[in-house]
Amino acid sequence: MHYSFASRAQTLMSSPLRSVQELAKRDSFISLAEELPAEELFPLSSLAESANAVLSADPRSLQYGEAEGYGPLREWLCQSWKRRKSLELHPDQILLTTGTQQAVDLLVRVYVDPGDRVLVENPTSPGLLQVLRLQGARIIPVEGDGEGILPDHLASMIKIHRPKLLFTAPNFNNPTGCVWTLERRRQVLSMTSGSGLLVVEDDSLGELHFPQDGTKPETLKSLISMEERQGEHVLYIGSFSKTVAPALRTGWAAGSKEVIGMMTAVKLMADWQSSMLNQRMLHHLLESRHFNLEDHIVMLNREYDTRLKLMDQLLKRSAWQQASYSLPEGGMFLWVKLPGGLSGDTLLKVSVRKGVSFLPGSMCSPGEDQDDYIRLNFTHPGRDELLLGMNLISEAVREFTARS
Amino acid sequence: MHYSFASRAQTLMSSPLRSVQELAKRDSFISLAEELPAEELFPLSSLAESANAVLSADPRSLQYGEAEGYGPLREWLCQSWKRRKSLELHPDQILLTTGTQQAVDLLVRVYVDPGDRVLVENPTSPGLLQVLRLQGARIIPVEGDGEGILPDHLASMIKIHRPKLLFTAPNFNNPTGCVWTLERRRQVLSMTSGSGLLVVEDDSLGELHFPQDGTKPETLKSLISMEERQGEHVLYIGSFSKTVAPALRTGWAAGSKEVIGMMTAVKLMADWQSSMLNQRMLHHLLESRHFNLEDHIVMLNREYDTRLKLMDQLLKRSAWQQASYSLPEGGMFLWVKLPGGLSGDTLLKVSVRKGVSFLPGSMCSPGEDQDDYIRLNFTHPGRDELLLGMNLISEAVREFTARS
Incomplete structure (x- = not known):
């Protein structure tokens, strides 16, 4: 046929x-x-324990749940981000996804019409480019150096193209491994604030920071949170795939309620929800006395x-x-x-x-x-x-x- | 903003x-x-056992896996369908999905352009209608009676609209609960064979058949398999959500290698893959001596x-x-x-x-x-x-x- x-x-x-x-x-x-x-x-044995605990505790661990994802895990994320990243969000501002890739795909489906211009940090991850191509976006690369994307180039691309979205990965860009300087983050934030441009910060690799001196890369989102107490123009995405395990297929998108609400609606249509079992297991693990993330x-x-x-x-x-x-x-x-x-x-x-x-x-x-x-x-x-x-x-x- | x-x-x-x-x-x-x-x-305790077995056996149960889904589970499906439904398929013809809803969404994304006409059995499931609306399909209802969709109405809709797809649920249609007669299935199959129309058979509820006399509703796909030894124009979708548990988020699409290949490519882009952990747990359960599906x-x-x-x-x-x-x-x-x-x-x-x-x-x-x-x-x-x-x-x- x-x-x-x-x-x-x-x-x-x-x-x-x-x-x-x-x-x-x-x-x-x-x-x-x-x-x-x-x-x-x-953490195999800790997760085996969590699986056992979750499956013994409540048959709802095998039932359908909320499209937004398991409430206590979204709550856990808020508390963890507040403590570790000075990032203030409410659980309603979080959608749990089947990894970062799905967070990107859901956003692009509700935000991009064919022909819309989208800025991407150049180089970027192949998975992002493919999502944008399937949606028919016009992809505009923004160049960078070892300190992050170049503010002047960003400014001119915004002026010329009037793009809808900017995709960035300021902590260990995939593929370059570049970490943006604080100065560069501030410039990009102030340049994009009020411009009508939605900035996506992919923090999938942000925890894989090797120096043992206690310093941590900052996230764009926490910068906004600290400086402006809002952050409606940044969508923060990431996952537990690199810090706990990929097969739990648990990532997130966090941002304004309006954007998260729309992404939740398309998530419901795309697959109803990710696995409640996996999300409950992960939450049990994170709360367990036998495991410290x-x-x-x-x-x-x-x-x-x-x-x-x-x-x-x-x-x-x-x-x-x-x-x-x-x-x-x-x-x-x-x-x-x-x-x-x-x-x-x-x-x-x-x-x-x-x-x-x-x-x-x-x-x-x-x-x-x-x-x-x-x-x-x-x-x-x-x-x-x-x-x-x-x-x-x-x-x-x-x-x-x-x-x- | x-x-x-x-x-x-x-x-x-x-x-x-x-x-x-x-x-x-x-x-x-x-x-x-x-x-x-x-x-x-x-089956809570059986699944707890499976979780434990799978997590003890192999750290790859927590790793990324194949976009197509866990090979042994696809193999199990083939054997089960052959034995129970006379349906002959190769594991390469199966894509494991995050439930039936995702199977529908992935197909529509690779098959439907805005404005394309799509036939749906009327009434049908709200989830299907929403996927088609987001993709911009022109949705054409096909009327039925207590025996399935009406062949004459189908014929005229095909003639008038030249549709790309026909969505059906011949075993316990959602919402009506209608089961198509064998005669009606044969008519629809012969009418659509060679017409260039891809028929989607949603068998999500097909196992929930109450009479205890051993009879089973037939599937369109097995009819083709039996009568023509091919079946390239039917895509067979379903899931374990209603027979085992929804939170395993495991469904399938099965059909020609060409369609499955394209759906796998979009699956990779949509979320890389569904949870290997869940698929391995499910496979372990299905093969377990302590559980009989x-x-x-x-x-x-x-x-x-x-x-x-x-x-x-x-x-x-x-x-x-x-x-x-x-x-x-x-x-x-x-x-x-x-x-x-x-x-x-x-x-x-x-x-x-x-x-x-x-x-x-x-x-x-x-x-x-x-x-x-x-x-x-x-x-x-x-x-x-x-x-x-x-x-x-x-x-x-x-x-x-x-x-x-």
């Missing part, structure tokens, strides 16, 4: 994201392409920092002499500029034949300006996998640099 | 579905409006049949003398035509003040032709709730019928 798919559905099939993920399923294939946390660090995150950060340092060491080898990168202070990725204009897509083809993958920079930008970058994940592979994987990519790099 | 929502987003807020659900949260409010299974019948369903059906009979008794009281309905052989709902042209919306307003709700027929149709119907759920309320709830609605009915 000939199927008449919707006109923009083909944007989904043309994505190389799926083929990279398909590859990772092969035996003994090493993927540095994905956004996976280390599964050996999951902050200690758990410290442990994760110590281990991930070790892995990052190993990857950094491996990038000091000769194959990478002409490559360049900034060592991030956290997150999950190293963003590497390849030597001699070598393209990430080309390098990927050769690397895949050797049994390793990474994310080519082309997938992180609406244009072609990131084609000579690659994104390497350092959180998932164990020591041996990381050594072998980096050896294989180094071999592939040498094949090109030896030629030129 | 003034938010510039997308043009069709307002279709979400105008829906009375949310306000009906809001009401149900009030203390001592009785809802006969929702689609809830009885939580006292959930078929026996469990027999138990559910016996209990639900008792509740349906009680509701039937209550509808024999004088207030309902001029009302009419057909007693369904299963499902979750009684679909009642109100006396004397009384409108469901009007009756709802009065009932809500008395502390009880139901679903007004207006929400189940793209037009106004179902306004004098109401949908009553009999699976969730216990005996006392059902008695009290029906008393309150009867009172409300009497207020109107006494007047006229």
Whole structure:
């Protein structure tokens, strides 16, 4: 039968994201392409306890619940943000989602009409670009440097394009790992306040902050909260996928009641609600005396920092002499500029034949300006996998640099 | 701040579905409006065992997994359908979703452009209508009788409108509870085969079949499978929400590899994947020696049949003398035509003040032709709730019928 798919559905099939993920399923294939946390660090036994407690306590843990998500977990988030981020929100301002990706998708569905202009920090995550393409948005990249997006460039893009949305990730941008300076945050906030532009702050990786000196990146949202006691023009999104476990599929969107109300309405239509069971388990875990999220995150950060340092060491080898990168202070990725204009897509083809993958920079930008970058994940592979994987990519790099 | 929502987003807020659900949260409010299974019948302890087993066995139960869903669960579905429904499918032809609602939403997103015509069995579920409205589909109702949709009407709608999709629920239509006859299924299948029309068969309620004589409603998909050994023009959707538990949020779409591939691509973008933890727990439960799904369903059906009979008794009281309905052989709902042209919306307003709700027929149709119907759920309320709830609605009915 000939199927008449919707006109923009083909944007989904043309994505190389799926083929990279398909590859990772092969035996003994090493993927540095994905956004996976280390599964050996999951709080398995604590969660088994929580599952047992939740399922023994109340049959409603298996029933349908509220589209907004489990009330006590939204309450927990408010208290945690208040204490840790000086962020004042009411539970009614939170929608629990099936991860950050769903938060992005729901917002774009209720906010963007085909042809609407949307600003994205450049480079950005492939998942965001795909959502915007399917919705028919006109994607406008905003350039940045090591301190965040460039206020002058942002100002001119706002003036020229009159965009509806700005997508940012000020804490450990995916893919670059950049953390915006406080100064840059303030500039962007004051520039966008009152402009009619809704700013989305993706804080998915914000807790993966390695320095053990107690400092924490600030969030845009808490800045507004502190300085203006409102924050209606920032939507704050994130998830527990990187701090607890992805399979709980629990993320959030937090912002004004009006935006959250509309997102809840589309959530109800999209899948009624995420799993009450998972949300109750997570809430039980977070309230449990046997588990402390902050200690758990410290442990994760110590281990991930070790892995990052190993990857950094491996990038000091000769194959990478002409490559360049900034060592991030956290997150999950190293963003590497390849030597001699070598393209990430080309390098990927050769690397895949050797049994390793990474994310080519082309997938992180609406244009072609990131084609000579690659994104390497350092959180998932164990020591041996990381050594072998980096050896294989180094071999592939040498094949090109030896030629030129 | 003034938010510039997308043009069709307002279709979400105008829906009375949310306000009906809001009401149900009030203390001592009785809802006969929702689609809830009885939580006292959930296999709680078996699922606690499964959670424990799955979390002890493999840390990957908390990791990201495949967008298509957990492979062994898709395999289990294939084997179960083959044995119980003579339905031959490969696991690659199945996408696991966050319930049936998500299956509908994903299909519509990849298949329907604004203005495309879509046929729906009339009346139909409010969730389907809302998805179609948000996507901008032109919704064309197809009329039916007690034996299924009317072949002649279907033929003329196909001829006039050249629609892309036909949505059906041949086993216990929501809301009517109608089960199509075998003859009617054959006619619809042969009429749509080769027409370029994709037929969606929603089998969410198909297992809730009360007669204990071993007969089962057939599915469209198995008919095709049996008669033509293909079935590319039917997409089969359903879930475990009504047979095991909603909070596992596990449903499916099954069909041709091409359609499933496209739906998987949009699933990846919508939320990456549903919960691997829930899917592994469900698979463990289904394979467990301590749980038998078929026996469990027999138990559910016996209990639900008792509740349906009680509701039937209550509808024999004088207030309902001029009302009419057909007693369904299963499902979750009684679909009642109100006396004397009384409108469901009007009756709802009065009932809500008395502390009880139901679903007004207006929400189940793209037009106004179902306004004098109401949908009553009999699976969730216990005996006392059902008695009290029906008393309150009867009172409300009497207020109107006494007047006229």
